[in-house]
């Protein structure tokens with residue numbers, strides 16, 4: 020028998036293979052040879068290398084990836100084709116399961132209830148079937164073992180118990196449509212290789228660069244190799260280690276297993292390159308610092324076009340491209356898959372579809388949920404649409420519309436709007452007429468918005484046929500492509516192209532006009548799930564520029580200079596993911612490979628790549644960043660470091676260094692005379708303004724001196740404000756019956772009034788069910804507490820929603836201060852000012868430790884908030900009641916039992932603190948400065964985008 024040809028790790032695989040192919044030329048023409056690689060890309064490198072070595076025209080050998088080769092062999096005997104679109108396979112699988120009336124199918128109806136739910140599981144089931152077929156899994160064992168295996172979730176167990184029946188049904192449906200799939204192709208070819216072999220038109224097949232073989236591959240390769248039809252060229256080290264027990268995680272495990280099982284000799288095809296690669300290690304803390312490390316590597320001498328950058332994980336791709344294109348303007352080639360769900364196109368589709376998922380129908384007209392609508396029009400692709408002529412931007416219209424919607428929500432608690440109502444809000448706005456010149460101009464612009472509504476929203480309202488759904492989405496994307504900034508984003512053309520293809524596949528698929536969908540929501544959820552499971556395949560021509568590729572895509576290739584990112588545990592090697600269909604223990608039992616073997620594949624690809632290079636840079640993340648799991652460098656890095664330390668080498672990983680240039684003046688905002696006059700004479704100081712200054716003077720400046728508008732978080736904000744406004748109004752109305760009387764509450768009556776008010780308030784304007792439920796639960800909790808409270812004391816209401824203003828003198832300067840008090844109660848001669856809170860109380864009273872403070876920072880740390888002392892001060896001034904008899908409290912409606920109450924014990928200290936703050940605010944020599952000492956505070960600051968320190 021022939022020997023297997025071996026290229027050592029420290030040799031260029033393609034180079035050695037080229038020499039081997041050329042050596043066969045003496046016996047036969049090159050075009051009579053075919054070369055099969057595990058993937059597609061190495062063929063291109065081989066052809067380039069042959070070209071360079073031959074230096075004359077030639078008819079090249081045929082290059083195949085193993086998938087292409089299997090399809091080719093299958094085609095020699097059978098006529099069925101793999102469908103263009105994977106979704107056809109999933110649809111037939113769905114039909115195979117759904118059309119079977121067998122009782123035993125009960126138990127996994129949940130995932131086959133409708134095709135939109137099935138699509139995600141269908142992809143997994145199809146993969147599992149494919150693997151079982153390719154690996155020649157023991158099908159009878161699958162069914163028997165699944166019967167008793169409680170560690171497999173129920174629907175998966177039911178599926179496995181009926182594996183053969185479903186497979187048969189699936190194959191029958193494939194046959195009817197003259198289709199096949201990868202699992203069947205591999206299985207068929209490996210079962211019939213003796214019949215297929217005489218039909219193969221090549222004189223010699225060279226299987227090149229294989230490592231771990233699946234069962235079908237092994238059967239085919241072994242048959243052809245033993246019959247002298249095929250040669251095998253692999254890349255490995257330790258070729259003489261046949262007697263040694265090699266661990267399953269070793270980078271040589273599969274080749275050694277292969278050698279023993281086949282009883283075959285290995286023969287060295289080329290010699291090792293002399294010398295070891297130079298390996299450098301870089302520690303980063305997040306993706307951006309990793310990219311920064313890449314930049315520092317680029318800044319070293321040498322041509323950066325020589326680099327291959329390996330991304331085992333796709334997230335650094337976009338920041339990396341930004342670096343390469345903006346800083347270096349170099350050519351690049353990408354060969355890897357990028358998940359569609361990470362792109363901004365996936366985001367805009369999510370927003371478009373969400374409008375349909377949450378819409379409601381009132382009086383025959385669709386009403387849309389305002390937060391979803393705002394998400395849609397605020398998306399950068401929509402907001403920057405180039406659809407208005409003249410000096411105006413579409414974003415002007417969007418900004419106004421946002422404000423009008425939020426205002427309407429505040430005033431009327433309205434959260435659902437018809438499209439007509441959105442358009443009317445603009446038409447009736449006199450400010451807009453001024454901006455756009457006259458009513459006619461405004462009408463033209465509103466007509467553009469109407470067109471947008473028609474295309475992106477109305478057309479989806481009743482769509483249930485896949486062909487139509489895909490067509491409308493394509494129209495939307497075409498519109499965005501022509502009218503937005505989409506093409507300016509990196510790789511957006513490739514993203515769009517893939518998306519168009521996927522949608523066209525759906526348009527021309529087997530089920531394009533099927534009536535399986537009962538509602539637009541079902542169809543759109545199906546489209547969203549399917550697209551989000553799509554990977555954008557990048558396969559650049561590797562002729563010039565920096566090569567960027569996934570780890571798997573680098574198989575069989577060697578580069579002199581290599582940068583590998585994310586060499587972390589869980590990535591290299593990847594983690595064992597829980598597979599609900601074929602869990603680890605089950606795999607072993609049915610004879611298909613498990614996870615331990617996969618580690619060996621990672622090790623092989625990794626060590627092969629770095630041993631073959633001269634200059635290697637390994638980048639990893641270390642440590643924990645906010646809520647993410649802790650990043651740990653890969654065991655492969657540990658192993659290399661350990662080997663180096665054993666040799667006495669001291670390795671110090673390089674860390675990314677950020678250059679932060681600060682300009683002092685930039686962080687200080689001086690006060691001019693106009694501002695000081697305004698702050699002294701005009702501004703009415705609400706306690707929130709004082710608290711804002713205490714936390715961050717710059718934020719106070721932005722909000723109260725410059726009156727900058729805040730960017731509101733749509734969904735949360737509308738939801739939160741709806742809850743807050745309703746609760747405050749309801750409690751005010753309900754308690755008004757007890758004004759100046761003793762409170763007598765009956766829970767039943769309270770809840771009935773609440774239910775009726777909720778119904779009335781939300782009847783016309785919609786409102787999400789969740790919001791209503793939150794309100795109900797909050798007030799139910801409140802009333803339970805309140806009833807206990809009134810049992811213990813006689814409580815009188817002395818004030819509701821009172822605005823109180825007064826003046827405080829500081830060094831002869833009078834400042835207006837004001838407060839809005841929710842409720843004042845009198846209990847046993849004492850007055851209690853109550854401030855309702857529906858959100859979190861960020862500054863618990865018991866954390867206050869008021870001592871005399873002579874700086875803002877000390878006031879911030881010791882007193883935290885002056886709101887309640889200001890309320891006591893205001894109420895006392897406004898009513899003449901002594902502060903001794905007044906208490907003030909935050910009433911947390913989420914947790915009424917929380918104690919947040921103060922009396923006048925430290926009033927003097929607090930009021931001196933207030934005086935100090937007012938004096939500092941108006942001190943012309945004290946510029947406004949940012950205070951970013953509290954990360955959490957800055958995290959929610961609406962001005963973080965313009966803040967010089969955040």
Ligand code: SF4
Pocket residue numbers: 715717718949950951956957960961962963966967968969
């Ligand atoms: S981000 Fe932080 S430091 Fe900057 S203005 Fe806001 S609160 Fe102040």
